[in-house]
Amino acid sequence: MHIANPIYDVVFKFMMEDEEVAKSFLSAIIEEEVLEIDFASQERTLRRPLNNPATTVEEAEKLFLTVCRFDFSAKILTPDGKFKTAMIELQKAKFSTDIMRFRRYLGVHYQNPNNTYGRKGNKKACPIYGIFLLGYDIGIPDCSIIQVDHYVKDGTTKKKLEVINEFIQSLHHRSWIIQIDQLKQRRRSDAEKLLSIFDQENRTSNQHILNVNEDEFPKMYRPIIRRLRMASESEDIQVEMEMEDDFMQELQDKERFIAKQSKAIEEKNKTIKADKKTIKEKDKTIKEKDKALEENKKVIAELKK
Secondary structure: OEEEOOOOHHHHHHHHOOHHHHHHHHHHHHOOEEEEEEEEEEEEOOOOOOOOOOOOHHHHHOOOOOEEEEEEEEEEEOOOOOEEEEEEEEEEEOOHHHHHHHHHHHHHHHHOOOOEEOOOOOOEEOOEEEEEEEOOOOOOOOOOEEEEOOOOEOOOOOOEOOOOOHHHHHHOOEEEEEEHHHHOOOOOOHHHHHHHHHOHHHEOOOOOEEEOOHHHOOHHHHHHHHHHHHHHOOHHHHHHHHHHHHHHHHHHHHHHHHHHHHHHHHHHHHHHHHHHHHHHHHHHHHHHHHHHHHHHHHHHHHHHO
């Protein structure tokens, strides 16, 4: 079956706009059943590079925003049969320079007084879940899904404490980091089977399209596959994928330009450093000659006496 490639932001956004698909996708990652979701906000920004080439990496980073982001308020059924409300922030990014933006978005959630639940007068802070779909590796090999969870221990005995604590959950968030490049043909769990929709080894001759076998996916995730198939048949989505390709090409050209400029600056700095060293050596030689001349003058003066 041919499906649209969800590595593209426009395809992923289309997929997540279906409420049932979004609940199923989030449930698979956090391993808790998402019963209800409200789209608190969503954002997809692709800013084209400026015409004038950037001269520094810092300037270049300001020119591009490449984050596809969703915020959900979710009602969740935990494995122990309890209900809870949590804020789920899902971000999909292509470049490592997006780390500071991740921190800023999470900070906004912590500061937002609306991220609470309970009755008036007894408001409690919602736990925050962070999901990061990364188009690059963070340096942890052989791991497609990285889970960062609360680990609580006694500060004296160092014994792990098996507790669920409102204070800790309110101040420390859980995270799931998916390294898309590490998904290559890994199907060890239901979550990895689902996330194989991002496996770029399934690309056809058209990089916008993946070829997958629907029967390899658990039945509960097949609506996601059908949603992506629907995306593959949309002319509007095809046009937007081509626009993303154009954007990425411009970005790669920009990165090459920056690398070339950086190398030229580095070579220039080396030359300046070498010139300074040569000048310093010449100054030292001149000082030594001046000193020898002074010594000769003293000798001549003594001889005249």
